[in-house]
Amino acid sequence: MIPAMIATAVAPETITKVTRLFNNTAYDVVCELFQNARRAGATLVAVTVITASDATYLQVVDDGHGIADPASIVTLGRSGWSDDTRRAEDPAGMGVFSLAGRDVIIRSYSQPDRQGWMAHIPAMAWETSRPIAISSDPIPYGTSITVRMPEAWVKTIESDVAKASRHFPVAVTLNDTAQEQNDWLADAVHVETGNGTRIGIFNVATNHHSVTDPNLNFHGVTIPCRLPHLHEVDRGGRWIARVDIVNAPGIQLVLPARKEVVENDGIAALRLAVHCALYRAIAARGCHRLAFDQWCEARDLGIVLPEAEPYLFAWVAPAADTSRNYETGERKAGASMVLMPDFDALIAQPAERAITAHNPFGGPLVEAKDAFAGYGWYDTLARIETLAFDIVQGEHRFTVSDTIEPPCEAENGWADSITLNATLSHAGASVEVACDADVAFGTSSEFYYPALDTAVFVRRGCDVSALDVADLLESAAFSANEDSDADSYDTQQERFQRDAAQRMVRLLEGQDAALERRLRDLLSGYSLLVPDDRAVTITVTSGELTIAITPILADAS
Structure with a gap:
């Protein structure tokens, strides 16, 4: 028959599972015993490791008011604490049960009865309701708990007691040595x-x-x-x-x-x-x-703060390899600052070169931090909205940017002119500014290998060298690829540097110069093989390689 009412209860068989509820480490047990000592008004907790012939024991002794009713320690969920303690801390009556499954001796003083008592709880007694004998004991105050330690506890007990003591509000000793204790809020501002x-x-x-x-x-x-x-x-x-x-x-x-x-x-x-x-x-x-x-x-929340400090960091063009990117640490301030948002490295790197030589913005470029948008000092700053390069190659005129690819008729290499164009927004208006540029790169939706496939344009007559352009391309386009067949970051970087350098020399200095550089790179490491009194002449054609070794005659003079 279905009952009319039911009530919550703890089934008696729960006690048979208690060792699975409290499978605690030495640190957990020490913490629980420390809390019981503190609630009992202890001013000192003395922990001792006792080595006997049969085992190693942990003894925790406090000088608190003791345990009035021995039955409270083996009654799961019954705390035995005063009404004030229960209201303040909501103790669960589970502290001593952290020792469940262990051989334990408890000695304590009962203030209501004005006498000490002792109980020995064998390891197997925790999972049964068998009676546990209580005998009188001469302990004059406080509580002493002794537990047989497993080997795992022995290895960690010193560090566990030190950790449990560090922010505990009662003095603790381990084997008569005072434990270091610190205020939990030390160093708070x-x-x-x-x-x-x-x-x-x-x-x-x-x-x-x-x-x-x-x-x-x-x-x-x-x-x-x-x-x-x-x-x-x-x-x-x-x-x-x-x-x-x-x-x-x-x-x-x-x-x-x-x-x-x-x-x-x-x-x-x-x-x-x-x-x-x-x-x-x-x-x-x-x-x-x-x-x-x-x-x-x-x-x-009713808390008045000033605006954030009105400075920003000087802008540095980002590299494609994000591990190279950094903030300069150079602070800029004032209404003349110009906000530079994040642009792709392929555009930002050559743009930085042009801006360094011919800053058209009238003020220092700073990194845009739009988290500051809303502050009066930030909202009044000019902001770069777009960057693009206008390029003239003979009869062809075209634009490249982080969203515009070069046209198919564009040729890598020399250009008659390159102009960096930027759009600024300021005080609700847009302003176009421009300056000369030496180098521009073009993006492609079909990139395969940036060192060889990035579009490269260099203004004819500028003083930039082929290797300068190769270095700039590395900053703008190189990023290690996990899918590469190269075995490491360094190998990928070295390959990129080699391929970019050879390509730039070929584009800007001609095929012969590129061939010479390639051969020099290949042979430079072998010069140590040649003795001081010999000269080696190598002749290479598409179908033949000859080597002549001749002596170097000493100067007769």
């Missing part, structure tokens, strides 16, 4: 206290922070938690938070492992508090490089 927490704000380098780093401290138990953080634009650092839980019952850990937080209203409120603390820390510093959206977010 800003600390806020409220709602039972301490929120510390840190300004760290981007590569010194990971979302998996612990950032919540529950009285010495540190765990990662998804908290807000802020990343300033370009070289600005990352602002992160750490939270020290003092008395915040709304923030709870997932049981029994206690290695992640419960997603509830308490953690949602904490995240909002962290978000506000981050912006208040930045406001206290007085300057920042936050994006405009973040500035608006702070304003909406």
Whole structure:
């Protein structure tokens, strides 16, 4: 018959599975025992490793108020703590069960009964309901727990105790040696206290922070938690938070492992508090490089920030190989700055050469950072919208850009003139500017090998050499390819440099010069084979190779 009502309950057979609920490491066990000692009002926790003839034991002794009722330690889910402690910390009554499946001796003092007691819990007793004898013990106060350690614990116990002690609010010794303890919020640039927490704000380098780093401290138990953080634009650092839980019952850990937080209203409120603390820390510093959206977010939270510092970094043309790209570190400021957005390296590299020689923009070029769009100082700057090269080859006139390919009648090599054209937008108007250029490259939708297939144009009469153009092409077009048959980055780069150099010499200096360079490259490494008193003459034709070795006569004078 289906019952009219049911109620939640824990089935008695759950106790038979308890060792599978608490398969803890030495660190987990030490943390649980430390928390019990702290809740008991301990001022010192003494950890001792005891080596006996039969085994190695871990003993944890505290000077707290002891355990009043021995039954509470073997009753899963019954904490035995006072009402105040239960309200403040929501203890789960699972601490001693972290020892499930282990041979344990517990000695403690019962204040209500004014006497000490002792219980020996054999390893097999955890999975049964068999009675456990309680005997009197002369312990005058506190609690002592001794557990037989498996070999895995012995290997790590020193580091585990050190880690569990580091941010624990009670003094700890290991084999009578005081353990190092640090404030969880040490080195914070800003600390806020409220709602039972301490929120510390840190300004760290981007590569010194990971979302998996612990950032919540529950009285010495540190765990990662998804908290807000802020990343300033370009070289600005990352602002992160750490939270020290003092008395915040709304923030709870997932049981029994206690290695992640419960997603509830308490953690949602904490995240909002962290978000506000981050912006208040930045406001206290007085300057920042936050994006405009973040500035608006702070304003909406009631936190007034100044605009981001009004500077940008000088523009450097990007290379096709992104590992070569960098920010100059050279700051520019003022209303004459001109924003340069990201253009393809194939256009940006020759454009930079032209701009360096004949800057037509009237102000310094800076890297566009559109995260700043919305700030008054940024929105008033001129901005380059388009870059293109106009090329004249005899009767042919054409344009190349990052979206326009050269026409089929264009010939690689010399051009009569090359002009860099740019469109600027400023104060709602568009302005066209231009300057002479020495080199231009053309893109192709059918690139096979950039060293050989990139369209190359060089202004006749300029002072650029074939090898200068080859170097520029490498910056504009070379990028290592995982699908290449070359065995490494260096091999691919060397092949590109060789092929680009030979091609540029052939295009700009002629076939004979390219052949000479090719032969010199092939033979240059063999000059050491020739003795000082010999000369080697090599004659090569399409069908024959002859070598003549002759002595070098000493100067008779």
